[in-house]
Amino acid sequence: MLTIGRTWIRELKFGREWSLRDHILTVEKNGLRTFLLERDSRIDKIVISLARPGESVRILCVKDVIQPWSKANGEPAGAGLRQVLSNVTVVTCGKIVGFQEGIIDMSGVGASYSPFAKTFNLVLEIGVVKELTARQHEECVRETGLAAAEFLGKAVLCQPPDKEERFASLAPPVDPLLSRIAYVYPLLTQGLLHDSYLWGKNAGNGLPQYIEPHLLLDGAITSGNCVSACDKNTTWHHQNNPIILELFRRHGRDLNFVGVLLTCEPVRLAQKEEAAAKVIEIAGNLHLQGVILSKEGFGNPDADQMMLIRKFAEMGVKTVAISDEFAGADGCSQSLADTTAEADAVVSVGNANERLLLPPQAVILGPISDFTRLAGSYPQSLHADGSLEIELQGIIGATNELGAQTLSCREI
Amino acid sequence: MTMKSPYRIIYCLNQFFGGLGGEDKADHPPCIFDGPRGPAIMLQQRFPEMQVVKTVVFGDNYIAGKTDVAVAEVLALLKNSIDFNGADAPHLLLAGPAFLAGRYGIGCAAICKAVQEEFGLPAVTAMHPDNPAVAEYRKEVLIGVAEKDVMGMEEGLQRMLALGKKLIHHLPLVPEEDNYILQGRRQNYFAEKSGAERALEMLLHKITGLPYQTEYVMPSFDRVPPAAPLVDLSQARIALVTSGGIVPRGNPDRIESASASHFGTYAIKDVAALTPEGYQSIHGGYDPTYANQDPNRVLPLDVVRELLQEKVFGSLHPYYYATVGNATSVAKARDFGRDIGQRLLADGVQAVILTST
Numbered sequence: 128m129l130t131i132g133r134t135w136i137r138e139l140k141f142g143r144e145w146s147l148r149d150h151i152l153t154v155e156k157n158g159l160r161t162f163l164l165e166r167d168s169r170i171d172k173i174v175i176s177l178a179r180p181g182e183s184v185r186i187l188c189v190k191d192v193i194q195p196w197s198k199a200n201g202e203p204a205g206a207g208l209r210q211v212l213s214n215v216t217v218v219t220c221g222k223i224v225g226f227q228e229g230i231i232d233m234s235g236v237g238a239s240y241s242p243f244a245k246t247f248n249l250v251l252e253i254g255v256v257k258e259l260t261a262r263q264h265e266e267c268v269r270e271t272g273l274a275a276a277e278f279l280g281k282a283v284l285c286q287p288p289d290k291e292e293r294f295a296s297l298a299p300p301v302d303p304l305l306s307r308i309a310y311v312y313p314l315l316t317q318g319l320l321h322d323s324y325l326w327g328k329n330a331g332n333g334l335p336q337y338i339e340p341h342l343l344l345d346g347a348i349t350s351g352n353c354v355s356a357c358d359k360n361t362t363w364h365h366q367n368n369p370i371i372l373e374l375f376r377r378h379g380r381d382l383n384f385v386g387v388l389l390t391c392e393p394v395r396l397a398q399k400e401e402a403a404a405k406v407i408e409i410a411g412n413l414h415l416q417g418v419i420l421s422k423e424g425f426g427n428p429d430a431d432q433m434m435l436i437r438k439f440a441e442m443g444v445k446t447v448a449i450s451d452e453f454a455g456a457d458g459c460s461q462s463l464a465d466t467t468a469e470a471d472a473v474v475s476v477g478n479a480n481e482r483l484l485l486p487p488q489a490v491i492l493g494p495i496s497d498f499t500r501l502a503g504s505y506p507q508s509l510h511a512d513g514s515l516e517i518e519l520q521g522i523i524g525a526t527n528e529l530g531a532q533t534l535s536c537r538e539i
Numbered sequence: 540m541t542m543k544s545p546y547r548i549i550y551c552l553n554q555f556f557g558g559l560g561g562e563d564k565a566d567h568p569p570c571i572f573d574g575p576r577g578p579a580i581m582l583q584q585r586f587p588e589m590q591v592v593k594t595v596v597f598g599d600n601y602i603a604g605k606t607d608v609a610v611a612e613v614l615a616l617l618k619n620s621i622d623f624n625g626a627d628a629p630h631l632l633l634a635g636p637a638f639l640a641g642r643y644g645i646g647c648a649a650i651c652k653a654v655q656e657e658f659g660l661p662a663v664t665a666m667h668p669d670n671p672a673v674a675e676y677r678k679e680v681l682i683g684v685a686e687k688d689v690m691g692m693e694e695g696l697q698r699m700l701a702l703g704k705k706l707i708h709h710l711p712l713v714p715e716e717d718n719y720i721l722q723g724r725r726q727n728y729f730a731e732k733s734g735a736e737r738a739l740e741m742l743l744h745k746i747t748g749l750p751y752q753t754e755y756v757m758p759s760f761d762r763v764p765p766a767a768p769l770v771d772l773s774q775a776r777i778a779l780v781t782s783g784g785i786v787p788r789g790n791p792d793r794i795e796s797a798s799a800s801h802f803g804t805y806a807i808k809d810v811a812a813l814t815p816e817g818y819q820s821i822h823g824g825y826d827p828t829y830a831n832q833d834p835n836r837v838l839p840l841d842v843v844r845e846l847l848q849e850k851v852f853g854s855l856h857p858y859y860y861a862t863v864g865n866a867t868s869v870a871k872a873r874d875f876g877r878d879i880g881q882r883l884l885a886d887g888v889q890a891v892i893l894t895s896t
Contacts, residue, residue, distance in 0.1 A: 369733055369736075370738065467757065473757075520866060534734075
């Protein structure tokens with residue numbers, strides 16, 4: 128049994144000491160900065176700022192978003208009480224490593240597309256020393272963000288949460304007439320800055336595997352990848368996977384949730400075929416009626432998703448796949464890089480090529496000089512008045528393929 | 540002073556509805572009349588704010604048989620009788636409804652397409668979804684849904700008019716309300732439920748056999764048959780093309796790192812091999828570290844030069860073409876491919892080494 132204890136705040140501010148009182152979270156900036164600088168000598172500079180819902184703030188070149196958490200020492204993974212700050216995040220940003228950082232607007236039209244316009248964000252702009260390779264740079268920023276989120280959680284999550292949500296074991300039998308459903312959860316594992324991490328280790332090896340969903344809700348997966356902002360599954364998305372939460376809610380009532388098949392999205396065709404075959408092999412022992420397939424990224428991972436849909440159809444298991452689209456700015460292009468006739472039930476989470484004009488924001492956090500190199504922007508993106516013309520692709524979480532958003536796309 | 544009618548309309552009909560005659564007049568070339576005829580009279584009576592200024596009538600055999608010629612004749616008739624830039628310029632062209640009549644449908648849709656391109660004039664037709672013209676024209680022409688036969692005349696007229704007003708006033712089309720044939724354009728909207736909730740609902744429906752609707756219908760994939768193999772490689776002229784984003788350092792054409800809007804053309808006549816000082820990757824979809832260390836890893840000019848020296852092939856095209864494949868739509872990629880292909884053909888290139896990432 129895992130219990131997630133959620134606490135919400137109504138204000139986030141800096142102050143002389145850490146506190147969480149009356150739903151007001153106070154961050155002691157200097158202590159946090161010192162802690163982060165001391166734990167990693169590769170950090171050159173760190174600027175800590177706040178971005179709150181509705182504020183005229185734009186965060187540029189965002190790498191990851193993490194939900195602060197706390198767990199008592201000694202409690203096993205996937206069990207016990209995990210406390211989280213439900214509407215607070217740590218956002219890491221900084222100079223571009225892999226072109227695929229993104230933006231968060233806290234107000235204006237851009238705010239309606241990102242989940243992080245509604246959260247109180249502690250923003251870390253992290254600079255690293257010159258000698259680092261791109262991989263070391265990415266690693267430094269990733270680990271710093273995670274350390275900050277854990278530090279923050281530990282500092283303030285010491286009283287009872289506002290709300291407790293219990294996730295019981297899936298083992299006790301439910302009504303045998305309910306459909307047996309599994310979730311196939313692919314992680315981007317293409318190497319070369321397109322990696323995800325399972326228990327802190329690169330997930331490229333050892334997948335696919337069956338995994339208890341409780342472990343996933345307890346923070347087993349962290350993001351390290353530089354895929355486009357719109358469909359990058361940030362660490363926050365992995366911590367709050369909406370498919371897992373929805374499957375738990377309906378477990379024993381509408382369906383029988385039998386667990387998660389964690390799989391990979393490798394580059395080579397032979398690896399893709401091997402991974403799909405392994406998923407099917409594991410699934411064969413679960414006596415499934417249905418599978419939900421999520422995705423991370425686009426283009427190359429379209430092939431992984433289509434391959435799985437085809438193979439599940441061959442074994443008589445019904446699938447629904449979640450995918451975003453790249454239908455061109457005018458919406459007239461074919462949306463995917465691969466298709467299969469068996470993909471007859473697809474949830475579209477939006478056309479990432481749609482262009483938006485985002486109004487100027489009073490405060491800019493993160494490196495503006497790098498902005499026009501971001502995936503989703505173009506050389507003339509930044510207008511003289513500070514407004515931005517970008518593709519939806521550039522907004523963190525806009526077309527999340529775990530289905531976190533309400534955005535969809537249709538033919539008109 | 541007389542009140543001006545708010546909507547001036549050009550109407551298009553086939554020989555039958557336009558009152559020229561039946562099948563015996565089906566080969567009649569297009570002609571133009573002042574004021575309304577046939578269904579256009581009915582339209583004007585029902586909706587007094589509509590003023591049909593001209594009616595074009597065409598034989599439907601004639602227009603379906605040689606569509607290009609017939610449409611050009613229609614455009615000429617309109618040009619000669621209407622000032623499209625004047626104070627009395629028309630607001631809208633309506634054609635049909637063509638119901639299930641294939642030749643009539645082609646005529647209506649082809650004229651709509653031509654006038655919106657030629658005069659920038661909003662144009663609407665209506666027909667039954669099974670009319671053969673639908674498949675050919677639905678993406679370019681706004682087609683209202685009509686019944687199979689003339690029993691649906693009044694409804695068809697109303698529908699065309701409602702759609703026409705939307706076009707005139709630039710109002711968005713709403714698929715579930717406006718009764719038109721979808722135009723193949725993907726548009727974002729906010730649904731009531733999250734993607735995860737929608738996915739689970741869809742799955743439960745699919746498993747239990749309840750109706751569900753996919754949110755993206757798989758396209759029929761465009762498979763390109765490979766060209767015939769080269770007969771004699773030693774005489775062949777070879778070109779290098781890449782979607783891996785290798786460009787001269789500094790990215791002079793400012794090709795985007797994702798969703799590229801264009802490709803670049805770069806001379807390599809005097810380049811022995813790509814150097815990290817001279818070239819770089821600007822592709823946003825992969826870690827460019829190794830391509831930047833040695834750009835030949837993505838665009839293999841070094842090896843190609845060696846093979847040329849060994850006379851494995853005849854000659855190397857003196858330019859290479861580069862773009863970025865990352866998030867670039869299939870339609871754009873197809874345009875790039877056509878454009879580059881035409882240039883290569885014009886320069887006598889027989890084969891391409893196409894590298895991606």
